[in-house]
Amino acid sequence: METQLLLPNGDESPINWVLVLETLERLTSQCQDEGSRSKINTENFRNLGQFLPQITKEENSRYDVLVMAFRFLRNSVAACERNQDAIRQDSTVFEVTANFLQLEGQPETTSNFVGDSSDRVVAIRCALQFLANFIVENETNAVLMSSVFSTHIVPLHKNFHQDEKVVQYIAMILHLLLKQCPANITVDQELLSSLLQNLHLEFVIYAMESLVAQVGVLGSLYEDAEPKLRIQLLTFLNERADVLNNLNEKVVTMLRDNFVERSDFILKSKVGDSDDVFSWEIAILLETLCGISATGNELLKSDSVLMTTVLFLLRQIQEVGKSTDGMNENAFAPVEDLQKLTSKSTTQSSVDDIRAHPTFQFKAHLIRLIANISHRSKSNQDLVRELECLPIILDNCKIDARNPFIGQWSVLAIRNLCEGNDTNQLYIREVQRIDTEKLLPKLELVDLS
Structure with a gap:
């Protein structure tokens, strides 16, 4: 039986966070099964697109809500072209996710969200996983993703370079983009340096291998890089x-x-x-x-x-x-x-x-x-x-x-x-x-x- 995401009425106050979290948890669990994932009511994505922007406007909004929302989205698009396309066609969920990550990547970010720092990092990780799954074997989505990668995703590594999972998921997105639409991708020296310092991570290696295979990207990077960065690249x-x-x-x-x-x-x-x-x-x-x-x-x-x-x-x-x-x-x-x-x-x-x-x-x-x-x-x-x-x-x-x-x-x-x-x-x-x-x-x- 399909579960319809129950959104609070825009005029209602306060928002019933318990009900929201319970519904998101049920949806997330339902999407773990590949068969059920493809049958989920796509109205949930539209409703979520209306609900997510409200979180940043509420005084009592919380990262734990975002964590569950992005977990649901991450699971829903995994190897499911139907759900990938549904989210792209409405685009609100994608835009809200990209804007959330852009905000978190800004220097000295001040946020309206409440909750401990672990919820914040987990929300960022889940959002990145969602975007990675969103573009797997979907070139149309990859082109859409490439339009915001440099401006919304790349800056995250500056604030969260010590979090290996964040670096890993950024590398995962980069790897997928280089495989599907390399002409649209630019990589700055700071991101390259971050990748070269994390070569023990699986998807960082995949991203680097995809990077060196792209003539235009590698050529411009090497020519513009400082000697120390060139040495690291050649060592790789x-x-x-x-x-x-x-x-x-x-x-x-x-x-x-x-x-x-x-x-x-x-x-x-x-x-x-x-x-x-x-x-x-x-x-x-x-x-x-x-x-x-x-x-x-x-x-x-x-x-x-x-x-x-x-x-x-x-x-x-x-x-x-x-x-x-x-x-x-x-x-x-x-x-x-x-x-x-x-x-x-x-x-x-x-x-x-x-x-x-x-x-x-x-x-x-x-x-x-x-x-x-x-x-x-x-x-x-x-x-x-x-x-x-x-x-x-x-x-x-x-x-x-x-x-x-x-x-x-x-x-x-x-x-x-x-x-x-x-x-x-x-x-x-x-x-x-x-x-x-x-x-x-x-x-x-x-x-x-």
Whole structure:
């Protein structure tokens, strides 16, 4: 049997709150069942749309009424297109909900509502859940929601950033909007920062994955963001191989171009200057490109400007690193004597200083990127030889505590540079500086063609 929401007469005073709450509770319970949910009298939404605005005008109005009202609405539209459409067609309930959240998102909000703070937060949570359910698999509703997202929903995270559920539900709405109408969505740096600080929440991860998949949104965010926020965003990408492997070509192009344009920032790094955010951005950009290129990304392989930039950077870093000796004299000097790091005279802070510096692993990642984008790419293989970087790569087939695994990446690079390239194979054989038979026993360079 359907339950009709009983609204107080507008002329009656006082309002019978007990009756209102009991009716809302019955409706909420009824909507928990999917079959009953689709049979509920839609007049309830119209009546509720007339009733909700009165709450803010009553001296004795309470958050607990809003909690029950939003719980009813949340349950009523869950996987129910009929109820979603009914609420949109009348629109009053949607507008009142959006306006309520906008008010709560204003700085130093003063409210007419009475009740403890927990009721206030629960009402906000339930309202956000209602709006999320309202747009699930309903593009028309999503377009309506997108018109108020930036102005009514996003500001909430400033007042309630410490409430993980509020952040989670905002992220849920963002994720659903990006899936259905991404062109209508803008995300500011404050919201992006809030999301990146809550990556332990499930829907925050979903929202971030949807965000990086949208070229326009991600591109404008990255270009306008402060370096620290860029670093956080790149770190998110690096920690998720599945996201890296599915980046849009325009996003890859944007990241590549940023590295090419700003890569020389790393050369300004100095020992002890571990807070250089510009150098950190370049270091993490390089690591990101390494991850993207690991799957044979043709866009990176086909760009001679990227390879040229990487090779010139490698030559400069090699030259700077050899200009002085000792682990503390410049940020690129190789640390070949591991005993210096393990001896009693070496403090833990000295070891940590090496690891917590943007140049840590940087040269190894340059060689790693060379290895990846020269794989079965004759033009890139030849470019490495023509720019005289083969000897540099050979010279790094050794231990360097500042660049863990640089020897292994160098061996892989030599292997890829020689595969199918007779000229590079001949060059390697004629190099007398190292014993190739000893260092590269498994390559069988003559047979790589």
